[in-house]
Amino acid sequence: MHITGIISRKRDNLRLTADEIRAAVLGYSAGDITDYQMSALLMACFIRGLDDNETLALTRAMIESGEIADLSGIAGVKVDKHSTGGVGDGTSIVIAPLVAACGVVVPMMCGRGLGHTGGTLDKLESIPGFRTHLQVDEYKRQLEKTGVAIIGQTDAVAPADKKMYALRDVTATVECIGLIAASIMSKKLAEGCDALVLDVKSGSGAFMKSDALARQLARVMTNIGAGFGVTVEALITDMNQPLGMAVGNSLEVAQAIETLKGGGPADFRSLVFTLASRMLMLGIKGCDERSALDMLADKIRDGSALKKFAEIIVAQGGDSSVIDVPERILPKALNRRNICAKTGGFVGRIDTAAVGRASVMLGAGRLRKEDVIDYGAGIMIHRKHGDCVTAGEPLATMYYNRPPMLEDAAAVLEGAWRISRKRPSPLRLIKTLIPLTLPSPSRGEDTKAPGLLSSPRRGED
Numbered sequence: 001m002h003i004t005g006i007i008s009r010k011r012d013n014l015r016l017t018a019d020e021i022r023a024a025v026l027g028y029s030a031g032d033i034t035d036y037q038m039s040a041l042l043m044a045c046f047i048r049g050l051d052d053n054e055t056l057a058l059t060r061a062m063i064e065s066g067e068i069a070d071l072s073g074i075a076g077v078k079v080d081k082h083s084t085g086g087v088g089d090g091t092s093i094v095i096a097p098l099v100a101a102c103g104v105v106v107p108m109m110c111g112r113g114l115g116h117t118g119g120t121l122d123k124l125e126s127i128p129g130f131r132t133h134l135q136v137d138e139y140k141r142q143l144e145k146t147g148v149a150i151i152g153q154t155d156a157v158a159p160a161d162k163k164m165y166a167l168r169d170v171t172a173t174v175e176c177i178g179l180i181a182a183s184i185m186s187k188k189l190a191e192g193c194d195a196l197v198l199d200v201k202s203g204s205g206a207f208m209k210s211d212a213l214a215r216q217l218a219r220v221m222t223n224i225g226a227g228f229g230v231t232v233e234a235l236i237t238d239m240n241q242p243l244g245m246a247v248g249n250s251l252e253v254a255q256a257i258e259t260l261k262g263g264g265p266a267d268f269r270s271l272v273f274t275l276a277s278r279m280l281m282l283g284i285k286g287c288d289e290r291s292a293l294d295m296l297a298d299k300i301r302d303g304s305a306l307k308k309f310a311e312i313i314v315a316q317g318g319d320s321s322v323i324d325v326p327e328r329i330l331p332k333a334l335n336r337r338n339i340c341a342k343t344g345g346f347v348g349r350i351d352t353a354a355v356g357r358a359s360v361m362l363g364a365g366r367l368r369k370e371d372v373i374d375y376g377a378g379i380m381i382h383r384k385h386g387d388c389v390t391a392g393e394p395l396a397t398m399y400y401n402r403p404p405m406l407e408d409a410a411a412v413l414e415g416a417w418r419i420s421r422k423r424p425s426p427l428r429l430i431k432t433l434i435p436l437t438l439p440s441p442s443r444g445e446d447t448k449a450p451g452l453l454s455s456p457r458r459g460e461d
């Protein structure tokens with residue numbers, strides 16, 4: 001089975017078999033298939049799409065490229081959350097310590113910036129010394145000791161996602177339901193969680209531009225989770241404007257710390273509390289929404305969520321004084337420039353992907369695989385949807401050092417805000433809750449992911 005044959009079959013809109021998908025993924029992971037060949041295959045998948053069986057086969061192959069972390073020796077329900085990608089969405093940095101401070105174990109495997117969206121790994125690595133690359137043993141030890149670990153894909157766990165994710169980031173092959181679902185679910189299933197809350201973003205800054213597409217992505221992911229014995233719940237949330245006020249790595253870490261201290265922008269806090277409460281309800285028997293929200297508020301108020309974040313930073317080699325003096329510890333940008341409203345009125349539509357793209361151009365993300373991130377670069381948002389503005393008032397401030405694309409970034413950002421004469425109707429942050437998808441009843445505890453990996457369901461290929 002040669003890779004060019006697999007690429008041309010997908011190019012010609014033929015359905016790939018599980019064996020073909022497995023050969024491509026494992027071949028790429030092993031280094032036998034080149035970046036340019038995988039790029040061509042990803043583009044063919046992007047253009048032609050992947051059906052449910054192809055997506056399941058891709059998820060399986062990506063898991064099979066490494067090992068599945070066995071967390072059965074760690075007591076309690078292990079619960080994670082994952083977002084499908086947004087602008088300014090640094091909620092994981094708050095949610096992981098907050099939920100762990102409530103006693104629920106949080107194994108969190110996340111990604112880097114992808115396309116115009118930011119990534120938790122890049123954000124955390126803006127803390128000097130912070131290591132996201134933990135070996136499986138170290139990851140398990142940290143989960144036992146601290147109750148939470150935030151890691152990236154490794155050469156042992158989800159290595160295919162690590163490579164394919166980096167390639168999709170720079171080849172315009174991100175916005176494909178099958179590729180996103182397999183990328184997210186392979187990481188989540190390989191990290192060893194029992195339950196998962198998915199934050200499926202919808203809107204101008206999301207990969208899914210409409211609620212209908214977001215629901216479709218949620219359905220594919222929840223079905224995969226259930227098939228692998230993991231309880232999954234999904235929320236469709238709004239991404240028609242950046243979440244919070246900060247976009248960019250250091251800036252978002254500073255905002256997350258402020259939120260752990262009890263402050264933070266209202267929309268950001270609200271999403272943190274919503275997602276974290278769902279995680280508590282999955283992780284603590286008999287926990288209802290009211291008691292979950294009360295518990296979360298207590299852990300912020302009494303400082304234990306912040307203390308847990310400090311524990312994570314220390315455990316993963318970072319400088320925990322970032323918590324007390326973030327402005328001294330986090331990398332900074334030397335320059336700032338405001339983007340101002342040309343006319344007065346109300347902020348209507350914000351092209352949120354454009355805000356993300358501008359942030360990448362300023363150096364906060366990668367345009368090529370080998371690009372080095374500028375952790376201090378980014379954008380602070382001053383005016384959001386529905387806000388009243390006067391002509392000349394700053395809408396956002398760019399933070400930058402020496403990006404070659406500064407003027408392009410400024411132009412993109414200037415074009416992102418639409419000012420209208422009429423106040424627009426408000427956006428609803430939490431749009432839909434897609435209820436729990438429980439593990440398939442036909443499959444007992446003993447047939448978790450490895451069972452499915454070795455025995456595809458009949459009629460699938």
Ligand code: URA
Nearest residue numbers: 084085111180183184
């Ligand atoms: N998050 C992921 O982990 N993968 C994607 O493809 C998109 C968002």
